[in-house]
Amino acid sequence: MTAPGESKRGPVVQDWVLAFVVGVIQVAGGRGANLSQTGVHSLDVFGYVLLLVGPMALPLRRPYPLPVLLVTITSCAVYLLRGYGYGPIFVSLVIAFLTAAIVGSRWWTYPLAPIGYLALVWPLPTMIGHPADPRLAFGMIAWLGVLVAIAEGIRQRKAALVARRQRAEAARRDEEAxxxxxxxxxxxxxxxxxxxxxxxxxxxxxxxxxxxxxxxxxxxxxxxxxxxxxxxxxxxxxxxxxxxxxxxxxxxxxxxxxxxPAVDAERTPESTTDRRDSERTQDNSVVAEAPPRPAAPRSxxxxxxxxxxxxxxxxxxxxxxxxxxxxxxxxxxxxxxxxxxxxxxxxxxxxxxxxxxxxxxxxxxxxxxxxxxxxxxxxxxxxxxxxxxxxxxxxxxxxxxxxxxxxxxxxxxxxxxxxxxxxxxxxxxxxxxxxx
Incomplete structure (x- = not known):
């Protein structure tokens, strides 16, 4: 049986492992994406810090889903506004968004998707001199729709599982009653x-x-x-x-x-036979038979x-x-x-x-x-x-x-x-x- 401390420790370890993997992907992938793009600002120490801000905030995404989402959005916005170019920095943002949409309130989470698109893809980057590729702009719209659909699907499945557990618990209580x-x-x-x-x-x-x-x-x-x-x-x-x-x-x-009719206890050998048959074990081995007792009279x-x-x-x-x-x-x-x-x-x-x-x-x-x-x-x-x-x-x-x-x-x-x-x-x- 798993102790309560161990059950709580499991998700924490998983979150830190996820944060480490996302950090490696964003740093390595961000450097590669920055080198492959033209007209962008070369990565410096501040750029690497921005790439690590989102992964470092992910371990806190379960207890604080909305603040972690805001931190990842801010780090992505600053990264793009500094001119480092597009890259895998959005990985931590996607994970934070899904967590906030599933764990937190959808009314606070879903509106951030179009707001983030306007601030990070189009038209705000274009207005400050960082125009986005039209294909990227339309592709991001589709990906945002898929992201919201995935979040809503997971949320509905979770609600269905909770309702099923509640029905099972209610049925169990009713059966006990x-x-x-x-x-x-x-x-x-x-x-x-x-x-x-x-x-x-x-x-x-x-x-x-x-x-x-x-x-x-x-x-x-x-x-x-x-x-x-x-x-x-x-x-x-x-x-x-x-x-x-x-x-x-x-x-x-x-x-x-x-x-x-009344049954005479002295004239019921069948009851003695049935009782002896019931004394056999499941492997058909015969246990010691007690002396037969007369059946109870039934008037x-x-x-x-x-x-x-x-x-x-x-x-x-x-x-x-x-x-x-x-x-x-x-x-x-x-x-x-x-x-x-x-x-x-x-x-x-x-x-x-x-x-x-x-x-x-x-x-x-x-x-x-x-x-x-x-x-x-x-x-x-x-x-x-x-x-x-x-x-x-x-x-x-x-x-x-x-x-x-x-x-x-x-x-x-x-x-x-x-x-x-x-x-x-x-x-x-x-x-x-x-x-x-």
Whole structure:
């Protein structure tokens, strides 16, 4: 990697080398041109100094382009007015002009071309007794036009390169922002899934464990039922966590399609074979194989097609839930179906947590282009509903799910007491949402 000092030193060395080469060309070529012309003043010490003024100023052409150009023009004008004749003294002037036109302002540089022509070629030299060859006068006009065209072409190419770099930098920043946005969306999706998977099951386990502790001595039969419900809920929660982790590791969409059959971990030799094949290196050498582990169980994702199965866990926890379906039920996209089921589960979890003993009602209304889910619960029969720990993310997660699909969710207390959650989700989603 080049150090900053070395990167700055490179152009400086190049400028001094260029100045030396131009100085040699102007001194040697100027002497030859002076000797080959008639009627000109012979080169003296002052003439050689003028030939070296322009090259000596060239190393400063990058930081001071316009002053260097003025110095070279002045040295050329004095050289011609002294009668030393035409020669390669214009080399340093051409280099200084191109540098000033590319690095500096064109509005200060380009007007100097016709001014220099008038002062150095025609008519000023003719007026003071140094007439120029007509062919040289017309040829200089053409060369000045070519010089300005070259300067403008280089300037435009430089501007295009700068614009291209700026576009590439903007595209890179935009790509980084897109990656950060996608990563943030993935983190939020994983957080929602973890909350939906764990909060529902753990809330039911908490309720059932409280019931089991209260009835353990007085009514052991009912306590046994509560413990059985805890076992079932914890088993289902563990299976769902394994399913979620499997989806995250494999990079597949988090929710499993509702019609996907459950996979028995003991009957999937293909997964063991695929895992062993993936442990081979690129040169086809087989590395040491770890003992095969059973694949993570993959249970079907929740669905509102079978409300009784969806509400089985909540009812097993002692929650009374009535259901009602309005309209003609039809197949929903998997992401909509899973989101609706998660909203129902989270709403019932909140009922168990904050209004224990209160009955709940779930209403699913099918329309042509949407499905509406309403979850109502009455006031808790106790003297005071449990508030639970603050800072919950249940309603926020449900609202994010609905908004991500282009729907909406409203949650709040009912005027007659209790709580209501209403979610309206579209029946059709785009390919991008379906792939999530």
């Amino acid at each position: 897109q990656r950060e946005r996608r990563a943030s969306e993935e983190r939020l999706a994983i957080a929602r899934e973890l909350h939906d998977v764990l909060a529902h099951s753990l809330s039911l386990i908490n309720v059932q464990s409280s019931v089991a502790l209260e009835l353990f001595d007085k009514k052991p039969e009912q306590a046994e039922s509560a413990l059985a419900a805890i076992k079932s809920a914890s088993k289902d929660a563990l299976a769902e966590v394994h399913t979620l982790l499997h989806a995250i590791r494999s990079g597949s969409p988090t929710p499993v399609a509702p019609d996907e 079907p994702a929740p669905s509102i097609e079978d409300l009784d199965a969806l509400l089985q866990r909540a009812r097993a926890a002692g929650l009374t839930v009535d259901t009602r379906v309005i309209g003609t039920a039809h197949k929903l996209p998997s992401v909509v179906d899973v989101a609706a089921a998660r909203i129902i589960q989270e709403s019932l979890t909140n009922v168990v947590r904050h209004a224990p003993g209160a009955p709940a009602a779930v209403t699913v209304r099918y329309a042509a282009d949407s499905v509406e889910i309403t979850i109502d619960n009455a006031r808790s029969p106790g003297t005071q509903s449990k508030s639970g720990p603050g800072g919950g993310n249940g309603i926020l997660g449900m609202r994010e799910r609905a908004h991500a699909l282009g729907g909406q969710l409203i949650a709040g207390p009912r005027p007659s007491g209790g709580f209501r959650v209403v979610a309206r989700l579209p029946s059709q989603v785009g390919a991008q949402e379906e792939a999530r």
